[in-house]
Amino acid sequence: MAPLFCTCVRKRVHFISKQAHQINEDIRDKEVRLVSATGEQLGILPLAEAMAKAEEANLDLVKISPNADPPVCKLMDYGKYRFEQSKREKEAKKNQRVVEIKEVRMSPSIDVNDFNVKLRNAQKFLGEGDRVKVSVRFRGREMAHTEIGRDLLLKFAEQCADIAAMDKDPKLEGRFMSIVLTAKAAKDKK
Numbered sequence: 001m002a003p004l005f006c007t008c009v010r011k012r013v014h015f016i017s018k019q020a021h022q023i024n025e026d027i028r029d030k031e032v033r034l035v036s037a038t039g040e041q042l043g044i045l046p047l048a049e050a051m052a053k054a055e056e057a058n059l060d061l062v063k064i065s066p067n068a069d070p071p072v073c074k075l076m077d078y079g080k081y082r083f084e085q086s087k088r089e090k091e092a093k094k095n096q097r098v099v100e101i102k103e104v105r106m107s108p109s110i111d112v113n114d115f116n117v118k119l120r121n122a123q124k125f126l127g128e129g130d131r132v133k134v135s136v137r138f139r140g141r142e143m144a145h146t147e148i149g150r151d152l153l154l155k156f157a158e159q160c161a162d163i164a165a166m167d168k169d170p171k172l173e174g175r176f177m178s179i180v181l182t183a184k185a186a187k188d189k190k
Contacts, residue, residue, distance in 0.1 A: 022066065023061065023063070027063050030047060031046050031047060032044070032063070032073040033068065034053065035075070036074075036075055037057070037075045037077075059075045059076055062074050062076055100130045101130065101133055101180070102131070102133070103135065104121060104125075104133070105137060106135070106136050106137075107136065108136055115152075118156075122156070122160060126160065127163065132160075132180070133179070134178060134180075135177065136177045138175050138176070146172055149170070153179050154170065156179075157181060160181055163183060164183055167182055
């Protein structure tokens with residue numbers, strides 16, 4: 001089904017249905033260039049004659065190129081066409097994968113074991129194809145030593161270098177310094 005558009009005129013709402021293609025009686029042109037169901041050119045015909053050919057073949061007359069001069073119409077089973085089109089859209093949607101951004105937070109005074117746990121989690125996320133934002137939160141006097149956080153982030157990126165690439169250098173935003181890591185396999189596909 002085609003999308004519905006809404007227009008509001010003086011507190012009254014009017015819905016206008018917009019079809020993707022004009023079919024059969026919706027076509028108002030005097031003459032059209034007709035294409036058969038097999039793709040064969042049948043020439044430029046008056047609309048009444050094109051409608052008669054469509055009815056004779058028990059098919060729909062569908063305007064596929066309205067901007068051409070004269071407009072191009074094709075003989076086809078429109079219901080079957082819409083079904084196949086929706087089937088293709090569902091298939092394409094099923095094969096899509098939305099890349100999420102996962103976040104790993106640390107503090108500048110993180111212990112080695114905690115760092116390794118965060119590192120394993122980030123590597124797992126990267127292995128699943130997600131992007132990872134690694135951030136260090138500075139509290140109080142830690143703001144005076146942001147270079148510790150920068151070194152920590154660079155060490156983290158270095159540990160993930162075999163499976164991920166760093167998108168940009170560490171950046172300080174307020175009390176957080178962060179980097180974004182992208183899996184190398186995902187980057188190669190682009």
